[in-house]
Amino acid sequence: KYVANVTYGYTSATFSGRSAMPLLADAIVECGRRTLSNAIQLATHWGKQEDGKWHGAQVVYGDTDSIFIKLPGRSTKEAFAFGEEFCAAVTNSNPPPVQLKLEKVxxxxxxxxxxxxxxxxxxxxxxxxxxxxxxxxxxxxxxQCALTQKVLRNALITLFRSGVDAVREYLYRQWAMIHAGKLPVSDFILTGRVRNRYRGGRIGPVQAALARRLAEADPGRIVRHKERLPYVIVAIPGLRFRLRDCVLTPLELMEEWDSYTLHSAYYIEKHVNAALQRCLGLPPYNIDVNVWYRACPKPRRRVHHWPVTRSGGSASMISSYFGSDICAICGIKSKAKGTARAVVCSKCRQDPQRVGYLAQSKLNSAQHRANALAIICSSCNGCVETSASFASVQVVRPGSHFSRPALALSNHSGGASKRCTGIRTPIANCTCIDCPIFFDRHKTRETELEAIAVCQALDIL
Incomplete structure (x- = not known):
């Protein structure tokens, strides 16, 4: 097989090959086709025998060097027995060294x-x-992004093991988590190849637009030909938008977490649901995934707890000026207080000891987690890492000309926000998007900022 494949590759390349011989290439193809056709005819003959041992066997797929045979009503052991017997029959009917092997059931x-x-x-x-x-x-x-791969894989495994109803429940949970923003950013990273130029002077795909923008901002950041560029798609206001205007690098999204959110509807409809439909829409299931998605309850996206990244403390998105109306303790809708990112309802405030303990416990847990992740990063990059070394905030004191990193500040927290000039960039000593610890530190930092905002709302910090 190896010699035949290599010989076919050399002899069939009539334009760029050095040993072009179409007749020999066609002979190799015909030899393989004849071998496969004989095997298909043998399996069909066994399946059509009324009193035969393997009555009902049916060939459902055959391609180059493989063949799929359906055995309805048979067990796994019977399928292995059929495979061994069939492989022996096909091997004996062909001259050596042609041999058919049973790969899997x-x-x-x-x-x-x-x-x-x-x-x-x-x-x-x-x-x-x-x-x-x-x-x-x-x-x-x-x-494809990791989100599509994980959801499709788990959905297919659930379908094979538990049936259609279990798949629908699983997809409802995943769609809700995507809309709520509970999944890590690393699952949404797409990669695409970039070319130096495109036919007809076309603009090219979204990764090409991103590559041009990066090259304009930094002439040293020129993407090489056929280099894979990672990117994410973010949401922008309006029903109609150009996709190339919504593309960012993962690091840009992580640094400007207060200004952008991932485009949940785009990822679900164009990637996750499209891949699911190609598999679940096949018979005998014939499932319309889009109907399930329209019937799925879609929770509201959580508020991002992140320092304002624009210079001068001004945000670029109008959503940055909206406060939260969900209680940070019990999760019940309550009255918003201006632009505060964290709010505690009146019912929870009736028990200040319990609420204060929960808020401080959450802050303590987040800081311990941040320190543990910082130790891992320090052992890898050789830098001094602490919980405050990731996404530190620049604060300028009145009347001074220097800034210092602060432990944490709320985006809109009274007088403190007047001194905030934004987040330090780069947000960490190591910003490798291939490292899962980087995304864990980002999530932990946001959890810490949220806990600090809750403590500030309770006047205990």
Whole structure:
């Protein structure tokens, strides 16, 4: 097989090849096609025998060097027995060294298109629990974000194990978490190749627009030809928008967390639901994922607790001037107090000891978590890392010309906000977006700022 593939590659390249020989290439293709056709005919013959041992066997897929045979009503052991017997028959009917091997048995499978399929596979007779296997679909493709890969993989596993109702409940939970902003930013990072120029002078995809913007801001940041550029899609006001105006680098989003939010509807409709529909829309399921999504309850996105990143303490998005109307303790809707990001309802204020203990416990837990993550970063990058070294706030004292990092400040907290000039950039000594610790520190920092805002609302800090 290896020699035939290499020979075909050399002889079939008529334009760029050095050993072009179309007749030999066609002979190799015909030899492989004849071998596969003979195997398909043998399996079909066994399946059509009324009194045969393997009556009902049906070939559902065959491509180049593989063949899929459906055995309705058979167990896993019977499927392995059929595979061994069928492989021996095909091997004996072909001249050596042609040999057909039994690779795996699918207990449940979905065949999407050519070279795109998935299922729960058994690789041996003694294996008790099947494992998920996928070829060519979004769970193994690099042009999809981790969110699509995780949701599609878990949805298919749930479908094979528990059925359609369990899949619907799982997707409802995932859609709610995406809309609420509870998933890490690392799951939303997309990557795309960038070319130096595009045919016909076209603008190119969104990653090309991002590459041009980065090169204009920094001439040294020129994206090389066919380099993969990571990016995220953020939400902007309005129903109609150009996608290239919504693209940011992951680091830009992390630094300007108060001004931008991830475009949940875009990721769900264009990536997650599209991949799900290509799999769940196949028979016998015939599921319309968009109908499920429209019926799914969509929670409101949580308020971002992050220092204002614009110079002079002015935010660029109007949402930065809105306060929260959800109690930070019990989660019940209450009356908002101006632009305060944290509010405590009157019912919770009736028990100040319990509320104060909960707020300080949350702050203590966040700071301990931040210190633990800082130790991990310090052991990796060799820098002195603490909980205050990540996303520190610049504060200018009245009448002075220097700034110092503060532990934390609320975005709009009375007189303190007048001294805030924004967050230090870069937000950390190491800003590697491939490291999960970086995103954990960002999430922990926001949790710490939220806990500080709650303590300030209770006048205990």
């Amino acid at each position: 699918y207990a449940a499978t979905l065949l999407q298109t050519k070279k795109k399929y998935c299922g729960m596979k058994f690789e041996s007779k003694t294996e008790k629990n099947p494992s998920f296997d996928a070829k060519g679909i979004e769970t193994v493709r690099r042009d």
